[in-house]
Amino acid sequence: MIGLLSILAVGFLLGMRHATDPDHVIAVTTIVANQRKHSKAALIGAFWGVGHTVTIFIVGAGIILFRLVIPVRFGLSMELCVAIMLIILGLMNLTGFKRAIPRLDGAVTHTHSHTHGHFSHSHPQAHESRADEQTPLAPLDRAFWSVGLYQYVRPFIIGIVHGLAGSAAVALLVLATIQNVHWAIAYLLIFGVGTIAGMMVITVSIASAFTMVGKGRQKFSHRLGLASGLLSLCFGLFVAYQICIVNGLFTAHAKWIPQ
DSSP: HHHHHHHHHHHHHHHHHHHOOOOOOOOHHHTTTOOOOOOHHHEEEEEEEHHHHHHHHHHHHHHHHHHHOOOHHHHHHHHHHHHHHHHHHHHHHHHHHHHHHHGGTTTEEEEEEEETEEEEEEEEEEEOOOOOSSOOHHHHHHTTSTTTTHHHHHHHHHHHHHHHHHHHHHHHHHHHHHHHHHHHHHHHHHHHHHHHHHHHHHHHHHHHHHHHHTTTTTHHHHHHHHHHHHHHHHHHHHHHHIIIIIIIITSSSSSOOOO
């Protein structure tokens, strides 16, 4: 029993640490950059963690129970999916912030026409934009943001994609150290619980940081969000380069070591 409890404790702690991987943090930062409510930020982290756990458990259990072997190119392709997702998230953020540039000064200028007798003239008039109008959202977000589930389906799907890239490494680690199949499956589950808890802490922390730094400094808050989009785009391109060029995904000598 002591051995099992030790394994579960280690699994939970490693799951929390796994949530802090750079690609995970960068991905959720692009999602919670516009989120100011801590409860919703925590739910976003939880849904990401659940999606990640689902993939880890399904793929990992297959490797542990049936000794499945993941081909090199398939493993690299799973990791490439993460790179593509980071690039898309970055582009979505940048697109949203580009649309918001005219409103970053807190006011929107319109041209109004007035008629005086037989004469008419027009002049610009500024109006304060509402807080919700200042929130830059990508076109996809604008289309579906009113649908409550969309805000949580997106991190859930992102978590699934991240799980594809990390499931083989987690399962192989468990397979090499835990001989008891039931204990190994329990480890996968508790690892997932730790990942969910870790990501909830991360998303709440990120949302709090954006709220504190951006309080009364709308422009600076927007710049932070813009930086998260650029970081996601650049990191995604770097990961894609590593997979396609360095590891030779599209060459005859592809190499892959689950990490």
